[in-house]
Amino acid sequence: MKIFKTAPQLILLFFATLVASCTYEPVDGTVESDPDSGGNGESGVFKADFNGNTWTAKETQAIISGNFIEIAAINAKGESFGIMLDGSTVGTYAANVNLVAYSPAGTDYGYLGINDDNPTENTGSVNITSINTANKTISGTFQFKGYWSDVPNTKTPITFTNGVFKDIPYITQEETADVFTAKVSGANFVAIDILTAEIGIGSEDFIAIGAQDVNSNTISISIKTTLGIGNHTIINTIGADVQGYYEDASGEYKAVSGNVTIASKTNDRIKGTFQFTTNGVSSFTITEGNFDVEY
Numbered sequence: 001m002k003i004f005k006t007a008p009q010l011i012l013l014f015f016a017t018l019v020a021s022c023t024y025e026p027v028d029g030t031v032e033s034d035p036d037s038g039g040n041g042e043s044g045v046f047k048a049d050f051n052g053n054t055w056t057a058k059e060t061q062a063i064i065s066g067n068f069i070e071i072a073a074i075n076a077k078g079e080s081f082g083i084m085l086d087g088s089t090v091g092t093y094a095a096n097v098n099l100v101a102y103s104p105a106g107t108d109y110g111y112l113g114i115n116d117d118n119p120t121e122n123t124g125s126v127n128i129t130s131i132n133t134a135n136k137t138i139s140g141t142f143q144f145k146g147y148w149s150d151v152p153n154t155k156t157p158i159t160f161t162n163g164v165f166k167d168i169p170y171i172t173q174e175e176t177a178d179v180f181t182a183k184v185s186g187a188n189f190v191a192i193d194i195l196t197a198e199i200g201i202g203s204e205d206f207i208a209i210g211a212q213d214v215n216s217n218t219i220s221i222s223i224k225t226t227l228g229i230g231n232h233t234i235i236n237t238i239g240a241d242v243q244g245y246y247e248d249a250s251g252e253y254k255a256v257s258g259n260v261t262i263a264s265k266t267n268d269r270i271k272g273t274f275q276f277t278t279n280g281v282s283s284f285t286i287t288e289g290n291f292d293v294e295y
Contacts, residue, residue: 044137044168046073046081050102050160055079062138062170064088064131071138071168078105083126083142090131095124095144102146102160111146111158123147124160137167180211182219182274182289184246189213189286196295198225204239207270207295217248219286221274223260234258234276244276246284253278258286269294 046057057073064070071083084099095113103110115121124144131138142163148155178196182189191211199208199222210220223232224241232242236256244255258276265271274289 044139045164045166046071046168048081048102048142048160048163050158054162055081057081060165060168062168064138064170064172069128069138071165073165079103082110085126085128088131090128093126093128094122095126095142096121098126100124100126100142100144100146101149102158109148109150111160112149113144113146115145115147116151121145126163131170132167135167136170136172138170139166139168141165177292178294179290179292180209180219183287184217184219185285186287189217189219194293196293198295209270209291209293209295215248218246219289220245221260221289221291223262223270227262229262229265231259231261234260236279244274244278244286246278246286251280253280253284255286256283 043057043060046060048055056075058076060071060073062069062071065088067086067088069083069085069088072080073082074080080103082099082101082103085093086098087093096115096119098113100113101110113123115123123146124142126140126142126144128138128140130140142165143161144159144163146158146160148157178194180191180194189211190213192214193212195210197208199206205225206222207225208220208222210218212218221242221244227241234240234242234244234255234257236254242260244258244260246253246255255276256279258274260272260274262270262272269292271292272290274291275285275287276289277286278284
């Protein structure tokens with residue numbers, strides 16, 4: 001997995017997938033759980049110090065696949081931590097090129113280990129110290145300086161220290177036949193990671209679908225869960241029934257026109273097509289979009 005370094009929509013998708021009650025649909029695959037991993041009421045230890053207090057998790061969960069690690073933790077107040085690493089082995093992972101985040105309760109935003117104004121800043125790290133394949137648990141430490149993700153409404157960064165996670169049960173993941181293809185201004189977009197989640201935005205629930213190519217360019221669309229089979233027009237307003245985004249190294253661009261057509265939809269799978277044009281001085285035209293994914 002290539003972590004989405006500067007894609008707010010997909011960071012939100014990842015983060016919502018990780019921390020929603022510490023249960024989540026698999027991203028890019030089918031989860032196979034171990035009966036002794038997370039199902040016996042034991043969720044390991046996860047804690048960190050910040051703002052003069054020690055934060056302790058009530059629930060935790062983790063996924064380890066062939067190429068990535070995800071760890072989620074939430075406390076009784078609904079505050080949460082999320083960690084996503086581009087790798088699946090013991091070692092040290094830099095916070096500014098992976099995803100390390102803390103989110104207060106009641107918000108879609110959080111404090112990320114990425115400084116949007118200075119992406120190369122060394123903001124901290126996550127150290128995976130142990131992956132116990134017999135017991136299916138993962139342990140490690142972390143520390144990072146977190147920057148508020150709602151960039152137009154900046155807040156004072158928070159420094160998180162003495163982060164520890166110990167014996168967190170993990171589950172594993174296998175690839176499925178999910179499909180996501182498109183063209184960006186006429187060039188083929190070939191997804192290497194496909195990610196899905198059901199997320200809440202305001203009072204509405206959406207199916208969020210995102211994909212990234214080998215160059216870390218990303219396309220994401222969100223579809224209101226109440227929508228059925230048929231053609232749905234993209235409207236450039238917050239909370240619209242269908243929305244689209246494209247991001248490359250120069251920034252993130254929102255769809256201002258286009259449509260999403262749902263061809264089929266069940267309780268756990270959705271298939272359809274999409275096309276849209278983005279905002280920006282040099283707009284992007286996304287055409288021939290196809291998706292067939294589990295959510």
